[in-house]
Amino acid sequence: MAIPRRAGPLSVERLPGPEALAAIVAEWNLLEGETAPRTPFSSSTYVLPWWQHFARRRRMLFRDEFFCLIVRSDGGRLVAVAPLMRTSAPGIGAPLLRIVQFFGSDPDLTEIRGLICRPEDEPPVVNALVEYFLSSPGEWDVFRWTGLRSAVDTYCAPTGVFKATRELPDYIVELPGSWENLHEQLSVNMRKNLRKAYQILARDGFAFALRVTERPEDVAAAMARFFTLHAVRSEAADMIFHSNRFAQPNVRAFFMEYLHGVAERGELRIFELEIGGVVVASRIALLLGSDLYMHLAGYDPAWKTYSVMTVLVAEMFKWALAHRVERINLSSGQDQSKMRWKPHEVWFRDFVQVSPALRARAAFGLFRAYEALGGARLKATVLTRGREQPVDRSQPGVADPRGRLRKPAVVLKAAE
Numbered sequence: 001m002a003i004p005r006r007a008g009p010l011s012v013e014r015l016p017g018p019e020a021l022a023a024i025v026a027e028w029n030l031l032e033g034e035t036a037p038r039t040p041f042s043s044s045t046y047v048l049p050w051w052q053h054f055a056r057r058r059r060m061l062f063r064d065e066f067f068c069l070i071v072r073s074d075g076g077r078l079v080a081v082a083p084l085m086r087t088s089a090p091g092i093g094a095p096l097l098r099i100v101q102f103f104g105s106d107p108d109l110t111e112i113r114g115l116i117c118r119p120e121d122e123p124p125v126v127n128a129l130v131e132y133f134l135s136s137p138g139e140w141d142v143f144r145w146t147g148l149r150s151a152v153d154t155y156c157a158p159t160g161v162f163k164a165t166r167e168l169p170d171y172i173v174e175l176p177g178s179w180e181n182l183h184e185q186l187s188v189n190m191r192k193n194l195r196k197a198y199q200i201l202a203r204d205g206f207a208f209a210l211r212v213t214e215r216p217e218d219v220a221a222a223m224a225r226f227f228t229l230h231a232v233r234s235e236a237a238d239m240i241f242h243s244n245r246f247a248q249p250n251v252r253a254f255f256m257e258y259l260h261g262v263a264e265r266g267e268l269r270i271f272e273l274e275i276g277g278v279v280v281a282s283r284i285a286l287l288l289g290s291d292l293y294m295h296l297a298g299y300d301p302a303w304k305t306y307s308v309m310t311v312l313v314a315e316m317f318k319w320a321l322a323h324r325v326e327r328i329n330l331s332s333g334q335d336q337s338k339m340r341w342k343p344h345e346v347w348f349r350d351f352v353q354v355s356p357a358l359r360a361r362a363a364f365g366l367f368r369a370y371e372a373l374g375g376a377r378l379k380a381t382v383l384t385r386g387r388e389q390p391v392d393r394s395q396p397g398v399a400d401p402r403g404r405l406r407k408p409a410v411v412l413k414a415a416e
Helices: 018-022 026-034 044-054 119-134 179-185 188-203 214-233 249-264 301-306 308-322 359-383
Strands: 005-006 010-014 064-068 068-074 078-082 086-087 097-102 142-150 162-174 208-213 268-275 278-288 291-299 327-332 345-354
Touching: 010 119, 018 044, 026 044, 026 078, 044 249, 068 308, 078 119, 097 359, 119 142, 119 214, 119 278, 142 308, 142 359, 162 291, 179 188, 188 301, 208 214, 208 249, 208 308, 214 268, 214 278, 214 291, 249 268, 278 308, 291 301, 291 308, 308 327
Parallel strands: 097 142, 291 327
Antiparallel strands: 005 010, 010 068, 064 086, 068 078, 086 097, 142 345, 162 327, 162 345, 208 268, 268 278, 278 291
């Protein structure tokens, strides 16, 4: 086992492998319960399987090496978990670039990644980690810091160590005592949109029901419906681009393992809007203590004129209020639909730290090229995603309101 390095009142220890990280789960779970805002991405249930499914251990272009650190106080209390990996490029032979980064470099799945610690502990923990890495400059070239809560001048890092790269907003709604109170806080336009969404469904004779899945044995069926709706939404040519985050088998395998884990812990809620026995919209949420985190969603674009996603989210708010949830996290990323609920913003900041070693100067140029390549690939995905191919509604799993649900799709038919 590595010898912990002192950094003021804190000690930093590099863990030898995933087994050592799994060994501190009990302490980790207690720590994770005191983080704020609560997100799914800081739990052991998420982080441990993420490494198993996404780490690139034997790739030609990249190789990921387990590089997790933990931070403890003088008395031995676990203060922080830093789920880190060191990514080398190329993956074979002597690396030209070594990036230290947090777990979560997946295709648009991990929304917020970074340190796992109490908000008040973040500045001293960051300072301890900066000192730790500056004491071993030959082991890395670039450290990609992500998910930090404070501005750069909050930390005691030497001048020029941090280069700011991005700010990411997270949107949180503090819930009042009732739906009526929440409704009164909304804008006139939002109240009008909600009223219209419910009225149009009623006008056309579509009664809806809210289904909430939480039992582990029901997860597979609900997720089969979710994956179908999520994929159909991603194919919509005349709407804002939403990628299919589950197109790759390893992504689905990871997510299903994670969901079964949180279902066993009693934290999973899969909300579905059902019309005429057919699920037309679905959203995954995590009940984390007194917080409800609204995660990924999917819905059938044929129902967009009925605003079924707005109705589903409104029903989720009503459910949360009935179950005494204190706040709802609408998830990170700028989206006008989130702003309609009058949330407050919590900002997460990303920085880059460059090693003082001489070789890191050249490596940083490669890092910038690597980052630019990632941005170009995302842009290419948006431009070439086959907008000319309409959704085939003859396929199972897609309902069409024009057929008034006389023949509901088999895949999306909800269990009795």
